[in-house]
Amino acid sequence: MTTKPLLTMRNICKGFPGVKALSDVDFTLRAGEIHSLLGENGAGKSTLIKVLTGVEKLDSGQIELNGQEIRTKSPKHSQELGISTVYQEVNLCANLSVAENIFIGREPKKNGMIDWKAINTRTKNLLKKLNINIDVTQTLGNYSVAIQQMVAIARALDVEAKVLILDEPTSSLDTAECEKLFGVMKQLRNEGMGIIFVTHFLDQVYAVSDRITILRNGELVGEFLAEKLPKIELIGKMIGKDYDTLSKTIKSSQNDKEAEKEIFLRADKASSIGNIKEFSLDIKKSEVLGLAGLLGSGRSETARVMFGADKVSSGEIVIKGEKVVLRNPLDAIKEGIAYCPEDRKTDAILGNLSIRENIIVALQAKYGLFKFIGRKEQEEIADRYIKLLDIKTPGREQLIKNLSGGNQQKVILARWLATNPDLLILDEPTRGIDIGTKAEIQKLVVKFADEGMAVVFISSEMDEMLRCCSRMAVFSEKEKLGELEGDEISEQEIMKMIAGGK
């Protein structure tokens, strides 16, 4: 590993009205290293990246690239300087071909016409470097998110990048896909590129990073060599408190007499064509039920069926002993069911509306068009939940899109709590959220169950599931395989079940 600094940022300051996003932050990237940038939501990671890539202007401070001072004016400018960024959400055009995506805006020309042959062969070679062999003339949307992510990286690389920024590239990838990405990252590092890696997954940090820089509340905590910083210490530095509070198991007391718990919802041989094969499931009050399985296993589909978002094609749903037909989410809400969907951005938040409106909307929908919640009551409800869930915002009229991911998730949680549900279904409620907020949400989940609510919990993170759930239904290939309860629940048992189910 060389130690020549490739990029240095010194005394970076950036303020927004009412917030000091970055104060005197230093960051150094050396050529040929993978450098993780860590911190909780709101720590200033994104702002630092934005300042570097020219999305935001910095208030004061210096940036040097290869020993020369630079001041990036726009993302395009920073790209020309050799700083390429791959964002969390793939920002490519799904309806264009892979090759078109890579060369869009800078198509090679021959006799004034676009040289398609060159585009396709260059794309092919580019992707080959990343060990990907696909038909580059196919529409990008036909490929998996992982491939799309790789294409995004390929595009970033083609512009002769010296610095590659990966902003949470793995949040939509599965394990095998992550491995592939890490392989590519290591390869690029060995070729002398400097890579800035932003992620929430700490295991991944240790899997690939050489160095780690931690930010907290817009300030630099420090720069560390990855091998010399144990995970527990890392977490402590990120959240600034003892790891003890996190490591404790928060599962509610196991010896509640399981049998006596009242069944709130029962799915009796229910199925939904194309979504989930026939399954039966009891959901009990005062219990956190986990739906375990890999992405696409049918766990989210099961949740959607119970929320009336997908139609039941056979079998029935019984709530409190009575058969119900849930034609749409509103029917489910009226039965006391609440559902935080998996994809917060497209399925949950109302970006241009205020926090207040985002919170009361489901309650208002439950009440209907004419039983209007007055402005004053709306404000009271919003303020109550902002306080209860500790949502960090200047005020209730702030637009939800201006909040960080964790706080957005809390607003969505508040939306459903406001409807006073009997059953709360949480699909990936902690995805893309920092550890502190994660722990808060996990605690809340268990607390709700202790207070008598039925909770269904879905998460890709096994740790989280093991800590919160007292019973688990395991899914694979759109089918429910079985259930685990109490002491049976362990990572091995679940894996065994999924492996054996095929």
Add this chain to the structure above:
Amino acid sequence: MNKLVRSRLFWPLMALIMLLIFNALFTKNFFSIQIIEGHLYGNVIDILKNVAPLALLAMGMTLVIATGGIDISVGSVVAISGAIACSIIDGRIGNFNNSLIAALTLALISGLLCGVWNGLLVAKVKIQPVVATLILMTAGRGIAQLITKGKIVTINSAPKVNEYYFIGAGYLFGIPFAVFIVLIVLVFILFFVKKTAFGLFLESLGTNNRSSHLAGIRVDKLKLITYVISGFMAALAGILISSNIKGADCNNAGLFIELDAILAVAIGGNSLNGGRFSITSSVVGTLVIQCLTTTVYALGVPPQIISLVKAIVIIAICLFQSNQFREAVFGRLMVSKKSKDLSAKKGAQIS
């Protein structure tokens, strides 16, 4: 002051005030109002009277646009409604005994039905709004022709002609009756939007369809309702227009008026992508359009270039509403504090 600038109403209102000031300076007798036989006459009164149909259309259009849709069939619905009303008054269709009530009721029902048709195509069949309403836009004038059997219906000699004429051109307490109609409808709509959850639901589903559906909002039903309201407004506008000329001209009644209605919504500062909306701003937008038309005529601009002059003014108005434009042209000084806050907030997503 800050709150005023922040309001959606600010820029359309500014545009209107600027136009009025311009007229005060350059147009002779623009603000003079005469009283003739107990009725008020003058340019300002003309504007109020002539804007009525457009104002009604713009209210309906605002709601449709708030859902992220658009209704380009309103001009044709204007023609259908006028054709039905005039044909009944004139006793050409059905057996209604020239009844005014029957004429108005059936004309309005026709508008509701047109709205239901559009709404079903958009909300249930899931056709894109432009295409869905394009169907009625093209077919509508044909339907109107069928009703009038291809003729221009004039009702000069019909028994109830004066009563019908009163709706669009009459005066009550010296003020055009049409103005009262607009005000009453405006109050109703504002009540519906602000005192029920209708406004919240529309803004919610205009912002994010999927999220709204999963939050329990009946997205399809609400969309349908907005098209029905728009159809009703178009029918009412059709009555005003046909009453004003004592006749129904299927080919020309309400021709291209849908474009003015959409323009009014845009001048009112409402995003055509849906979401946040303001009915009042759209109505002010219609006043801007009407005032501009009257101004251009009053100035004696040659008829050939009238549309050009209008276009230039409207481009200017739309540009002024854009923060980026004001910033680029007048620098940071002129930019209201609001826009600075806004652009800063955009970046305030620190994580």
